[in-house]
Amino acid sequence: MKAVGILNPRQGRKRAWDEMSEIDRAVLLETVRQRRRVQKQNIAIQNEIRLRSLR
Numbered sequence: 001m002k003a004v005g006i007l008n009p010r011q012g013r014k015r016a017w018d019e020m021s022e023i024d025r026a027v028l029l030e031t032v033r034q035r036r037r038v039q040k041q042n043i044a045i046q047n048e049i050r051l052r053s054l055r
Contacts, residue, residue, distance in 0.1 A: 017025065
């Protein structure tokens with residue numbers, strides 16, 4: 001009979017996040033926050049343009 005599989009395949013392996021320094025993590029998180037903020041603004045602008053074009 002074959003083994004079904006490993007319950008936790010990541011056990012023993014580290015992720016890149018775990019290897020980063022606290023400063024690098026903070027910079028990455030802030031970059032993501034800024035990118036999401038800009039995306040949200042762009043979506044709002046596009047929605048406003050669509051609404052104005054329907055009037």
